Amino acid sequence: MTKALPASMIAQLEALGTALVALAHEHQDASLARLEQEVVTVVRESLPTLLQEVLQASTTSLHPSYVRRPQPCPVCGTRSRIHSWRPRTITTVCGPVRFRRPWHLCPGCEQGFSPVDATLQIAPYTRLSAGVQAWLVTVGARTSFGEAADLVETLTGLTVSPETVRQHTEKQGQALEETCQREMATVVRTQESPVPVDVAPGLLVVETDGVMVRYRDAWHEVKLGLVAGHTAGKTVVPSYVAARARTEAFGPRLLVEAARRGALEVVEWPGSITRPGLAVLREVVVLGDGAP
Numbered sequence: 001m002t003k004a005l006p007a008s009m010i011a012q013l014e015a016l017g018t019a020l021v022a023l024a025h026e027h028q029d030a031s032l033a034r035l036e037q038e039v040v041t042v043v044r045e046s047l048p049t050l051l052q053e054v055l056q057a058s059t060t061s062l063h064p065s066y067v068r069r070p071q072p073c074p075v076c077g078t079r080s081r082i083h084s085w086r087p088r089t090i091t092t093v094c095g096p097v098r099f100r101r102p103w104h105l106c107p108g109c110e111q112g113f114s115p116v117d118a119t120l121q122i123a124p125y126t127r128l129s130a131g132v133q134a135w136l137v138t139v140g141a142r143t144s145f146g147e148a149a150d151l152v153e154t155l156t157g158l159t160v161s162p163e164t165v166r167q168h169t170e171k172q173g174q175a176l177e178e179t180c181q182r183e184m185a186t187v188v189r190t191q192e193s194p195v196p197v198d199v200a201p202g203l204l205v206v207e208t209d210g211v212m213v214r215y216r217d218a219w220h221e222v223k224l225g226l227v228a229g230h231t232a233g234k235t236v237v238p239s240y241v242a243a244r245a246r247t248e249a250f251g252p253r254l255l256v257e258a259a260r261r262g263a264l265e266v267v268e269w270p271g272s273i274t275r276p277g278l279a280v281l282r283e284v285v286v287l288g289d290g291a292p
Contacts, residue, residue, distance in 0.1 A: 006053065006057060008053060009050075009053045009054075009057070012046065012049050012050055012053060013050075015046070016042070016043070016046045016050075019042045019045075019046070020039065020042060023038050023039065023042055040157075041157075044095060044157045045095075047094035047095050048092075048094055048095035048096055048097050048098075050094070051092060051094040051095075051097050052097050052098070052099060055097065055099060055120075056099070059116060059119055059120065060119065061101075061102070061114075061115040061116045061118075061119050062099075062101065062102075062116060066115075067082065067102055071104055071115050073104070073106035073108060073109060073111055073113060074111070074113055074118065075106065075109050075111045075113075076106065076108045076109045076111070077108075078106050078107060078108030078109070080104045080105065080106050080107055081104070082102045082103065082104060083103050083104055083105040083112075084102075084103050085100045085101070085102055085103065086100065086101065086103040086114070087099070087100050088100075088101060088117075088122075089127070090122060090126070090127060090128070090129055091127060091128050091129065091132055091158065091160075092129040092131060092132060093129065093131040093132055093135070093156070093158075095157070095158070099116075101114045101115075101116035101117065102114060102115070102116065128164075128168070132158065132160075133168050135152060135156065136148070136152065136160065136164065136165045136168045136169060137168055137169050137172045139151050139152060139165070140165040140166065140168065140169030141169055141172075141173070144162075145162040145163070145165040145166040145169070146162040148162070148165045148169075149161060149162045149164070149165050152165070180253065180256070182194070183195065183256045184252040184253055184255075184256055185252075187252065187255055187256050187259050187264075188252050188255070191264055192259065192264055193256075193259035193260050193264060194256065194259075195256075195260050196260075197259075197260060197261070197262055197265060198239075198260060198261060198262075199261065199262035199265065200227065200228055200229030200236075200237055200239075200261040200262055201229040201231050201236060201237065202229045202230050202231025202232075202236070203229065203230040203231065203283060203284075203285060204227070204228075204229060204230075204258070204261060204262060204263055204282055204283070204284045204285070205226075205227070205228050205229070205230045205235060205284075205285050205287070206225070206226070206227050206254065206258050206263070206284060206285070206286045206287070207225070207226040207227075207286075207287045207288070208223065208224065208225045208226075208250075208254055208286075208287070208288050208289075209223075209224055209288070209289055210222060210223050210224065210289075211224060213244075220244055221244070222242055222243065222244050223242065223243055223244070223245055223247070223250040223254075224240065224241075224242045225240065225241040225242070225250070225253070225254040225257060226238050226239070226240055227239050227240075227241075227254075227257050227258050227260075227261045227263075228261075229261075230285075239257060239260075239261060240257075241253055241254055241256075241257045258284070262282060263281070263282070263284050264281060265281065265282055266279040266280065266281060267280055267281065267282050268280045
């Protein structure tokens with residue numbers, strides 16, 4: 001049997017329907033461009049409230065039966081009852097969402113916490129949802145931070161500052177670089193790919209060169225690497241790696257990508273039972289401009 005919809009959710013859906021009907025009467029015989037913009041505006045205005053309704057209905061730690069029970073501290077495990085109710089606002093892909101959640105103060109270690117924050121997987125002081133953060137990083141990595149902020153507002157209706165785009169993009173970039181450094185150390189130490197291998201077909205080709213890129217302060221060389229398969233006279237399924245780095249620092253970075261494409265995979269172990277041979281790796285052609 002289908003559960004009855006909460007009255008508050010029905011009210012929001014009815015309000016949306018009423019707004020759409022009014023829009024249709026107000027814009028009789030309007031162009032598609034006008035209608036799509038008007039509908040997007042109306043729907044966007046309703047999305048935060050609808051998300052709040054779903055959040056309230058789906059989050060167990062907001063239900064009255066749960067709220068009445070003492071909850072364990074995530075640090076020391078001591079249980080405590082609600083100390084107060086605190087508001088929180090998160091900018092989501094649906095718009096700004098505001099809700100109140102129970103706040104606990106641990107009597108053991110004096111740590112403040114909310115089970116709702118843990119359920120929703122939102123860190124302390126976070127003001128943007130994971131979805132919005134992903135949007136900012138996607139556009140921030142492709143253009144200037146100012147233009148990225150304008151694009152986000154144009155395409156989604158969300159207003160963010162260029163500085164916010166910069167912070168989230170550079171934070172993600174730093175995390176990716178830290179991962180890359182760990183992978184570089186692993187492949188140099190083990191001579192094996194530190195990530196799942198995606199073998200390139202045919203002859204493995206590794207190419208490397210550098211290009212000059214204009215930064216704010218001056219021109220800088222960016223090292224580029226291409227790893228691909230070569231079969232039937234064609235270079236296929238290429239992958240790329242790039243970094244503003246010295247040659248000796250770029251080498252391990254390119255090796256990680258080459259290893260991921262199968263450069264360090266053993267293809268045979270020639271020899272006999274009494275005299276096993278060395279491992280034979282697949283053939284690789286490396287093209288460069290003469291740098292060590």
